[in-house]
Amino acid sequence: MSQESTIGSGAAEVSDSEHLLFGGELAYDLGWGQHEGAWLRLGLWTMARQLPRLVGTGLRLAHLADPRALRIVLTSEACRGIAQAVGLVAVNSVLGHVLAAGSTNERLTQAVPALTVVALTAFLGSLLRSASTAATGALEPKVQRVATEQYLGLVHRTELSAIEDDEFHRLLDAARYGADSARRMIRYCTNTLNAAVSLIAAAGVLTILHPVLLPLLVLMTLPSAWSSLVISRQRYISFHAFVQHARAGHLLGQLLTQKEAAAEVRVHGVGPFLLGHFRTMAETSEREQTRLARRAARIGLVADGAGGLATLLTYGALGALLWGGAMELAVAGTAVLAIRTGAASLDRLVLQVTELHQESLFVADFERLCREAENRAIPVGGEPLPERLREIRFEKVTFTYPGGGSGSAVPEPTLHEVSLSFPTGKIIALVGENGSGKSTLVKLLAGLYLPDEGGGTIWWDGTDVRTADRDQVFGRVALMSQDFYQWPFTFRVNVGIGQPGTAIGDRAVEEAAAFSGADRVLDDLPRGLDTLLARGYRGGHQISGGQWQRVGIARAKYRQAEILIVDEPTSALDAVAEQRVFDQIRSLAATTGQTIVLITHRLHSVRHADLIHVLKDGRVAESGTFEELMDTATGTGDFRDAYLLQASAFDAEIPAQPADHDALRAEDHA
Numbered sequence: 001m002s003q004e005s006t007i008g009s010g011a012a013e014v015s016d017s018e019h020l021l022f023g024g025e026l027a028y029d030l031g032w033g034q035h036e037g038a039w040l041r042l043g044l045w046t047m048a049r050q051l052p053r054l055v056g057t058g059l060r061l062a063h064l065a066d067p068r069a070l071r072i073v074l075t076s077e078a079c080r081g082i083a084q085a086v087g088l089v090a091v092n093s094v095l096g097h098v099l100a101a102g103s104t105n106e107r108l109t110q111a112v113p114a115l116t117v118v119a120l121t122a123f124l125g126s127l128l129r130s131a132s133t134a135a136t137g138a139l140e141p142k143v144q145r146v147a148t149e150q151y152l153g154l155v156h157r158t159e160l161s162a163i164e165d166d167e168f169h170r171l172l173d174a175a176r177y178g179a180d181s182a183r184r185m186i187r188y189c190t191n192t193l194n195a196a197v198s199l200i201a202a203a204g205v206l207t208i209l210h211p212v213l214l215p216l217l218v219l220m221t222l223p224s225a226w227s228s229l230v231i232s233r234q235r236y237i238s239f240h241a242f243v244q245h246a247r248a249g250h251l252l253g254q255l256l257t258q259k260e261a262a263a264e265v266r267v268h269g270v271g272p273f274l275l276g277h278f279r280t281m282a283e284t285s286e287r288e289q290t291r292l293a294r295r296a297a298r299i300g301l302v303a304d305g306a307g308g309l310a311t312l313l314t315y316g317a318l319g320a321l322l323w324g325g326a327m328e329l330a331v332a333g334t335a336v337l338a339i340r341t342g343a344a345s346l347d348r349l350v351l352q353v354t355e356l357h358q359e360s361l362f363v364a365d366f367e368r369l370c371r372e373a374e375n376r377a378i379p380v381g382g383e384p385l386p387e388r389l390r391e392i393r394f395e396k397v398t399f400t401y402p403g404g405g406s407g408s409a410v411p412e413p414t415l416h417e418v419s420l421s422f423p424t425g426k427i428i429a430l431v432g433e434n435g436s437g438k439s440t441l442v443k444l445l446a447g448l449y450l451p452d453e454g455g456g457t458i459w460w461d462g463t464d465v466r467t468a469d470r471d472q473v474f475g476r477v478a479l480m481s482q483d484f485y486q487w488p489f490t491f492r493v494n495v496g497i498g499q500p501g502t503a504i505g506d507r508a509v510e511e512a513a514a515f516s517g518a519d520r521v522l523d524d525l526p527r528g529l530d531t532l533l534a535r536g537y538r539g540g541h542q543i544s545g546g547q548w549q550r551v552g553i554a555r556a557k558y559r560q561a562e563i564l565i566v567d568e569p570t571s572a573l574d575a576v577a578e579q580r581v582f583d584q585i586r587s588l589a590a591t592t593g594q595t596i597v598l599i600t601h602r603l604h605s606v607r608h609a610d611l612i613h614v615l616k617d618g619r620v621a622e623s624g625t626f627e628e629l630m631d632t633a634t635g636t637g638d639f640r641d642a643y644l645l646q647a648s649a650f651d652a653e654i655p656a657q658p659a660d661h662d663a664l665r666a667e668d669h670a
């Protein structure tokens, strides 16, 4: 118990550097760490009892991946065991003939058939081993693929709230490791099976030779099995003690070489500071490693001593049997061989089972993730949406982030009883202060979140979004969010991924690019549409934030969805590009009849919206046209005050206007 608690706390001392830099040990709350205690609590008996279930998990995955390869592995291993047993019996017969009376020639001639069987079983064993190795090799990557596909296939269909849930993410990280573990488990399963079959073969032969030999085998191998377990536990502890420090050291190494930190590392002289701490941490780790190595060596010595004693006892008993005439010399010779084979198999079995168990903990995480992802999956199917939609209406919609947006103990709703409408074919602007809930609201509009239980309804005409076919909801929406994704793919794919279900048409991509102004970005790219927009790769090209924004708008345009949601589409654009994008978006509503939902802080851009909703602290402060909101008789003043503040700042910033800005300003005040 005391050993466990030392182990559980990380075993190694935490260096002063770690205290200073990280406030203590830098341990991830993931994967390995989670299982440390569980695995270390295991005894030999518990592991033996769990063996069939563990092998079952591996076999189930293997059966899913490649049943034929699995059959080959199982048959080969079983036949190898039988061949080994037959070989041992044949050795017994060879020894019987060789040690019998008669001339050497006669004895050898009589031993020939048994010798042939020994040779044949050895040959067959080799063939079977290579068949099993080949099949295992083919099976392993398939198992990993099946496991990876299984969890990725489930995870990409979970509700967004699951992906944003820290607990789910922790499980996801551990499960990623689980897919790798599933692969390794196959090898350990095969090895375990092989060791078990060899052991059974040796034990069977020993029982036939003399009933007392089996307990002797167990007696002789128990200490070495125990030592394998203790030493591998030590190895595991050592790994953990090392990995915590290695993580911290690795992080310092990264910081010293990272681009993002490079300027401060140089100008502020952070390099020597970090290097000094790196050395202190490394020395702590080295001391810990030395301590563990010595401990492992002591345990090894004790275990070897116990093993030696048990071996002495076994061979002593064998000698006594021979001495007393209870066993023939030939049988004793075979018994020695069988004991050696059996002992080696048992050692191997214990080692493989410990490895198997270690991996299976991660596979268990993987299974838990799959179950959780199924529970939190976006439902498939549902009520169809109306063909010709007239409006999307929020009716007293309340929404709370899991854990609460404000980080308070009792989750506070981010949206409170929001009632508003998005008539189709119009431009609807959403404005409001930072954190007022605009982005959250459009995510509900896009079907990414659902209102709280009992927290109102979002109607797509007469269809409640809760019961609607969510794929149809997604299919009607194009999302150009603040944090739209910069795919590490070519320009063509970065635009064409707006409609991933169809082949990407270059013409359509170019048209979408021309719409957003990304055509100018395209003109400057070395390989045109084929240019990879990801730095760090050969041929990869880096474009600026504003240029990316144009690519993002082109993607939303390419999607050609009924409802285009643009969440601050122009924050990184220069003034001319911004004006152009707003003009283009306006023309979309006019020419294609698309519904545009526009979020922006630049209030002069929403003057042409058909409807403006103003959000404040997660509630609707006011709604109306620009004129209505600016009118003191009809507006509450929330919009008007903000608008006038921005306009006055604009006036104050530009005392003397250059000619080409005059028009823009005049338009602003129109």
Ligand SMILES: Nc1ncnc2c1ncn2[C@@H]1O[C@H](COP(=O)(O)OP(=O)(O)OP(=O)(O)O)[C@@H](O)[C@H]1O
Pocket: 164, 401, 402, 404, 405, 406, 414, 432, 433, 434, 435, 436, 437, 438, 439, 440, 441
């Ligand atoms: N994924 C999330 N999980 C938890 N809380 C969130 C999440 N996203 C936003 N919030 C919280 O919800 C509130 C509203 O955020 P939201 O992004 O909707 O506001 P916004 O009006 O779009 O703000 P901004 O103008 O700054 O973009 C904020 O308090 C924010 O911290």
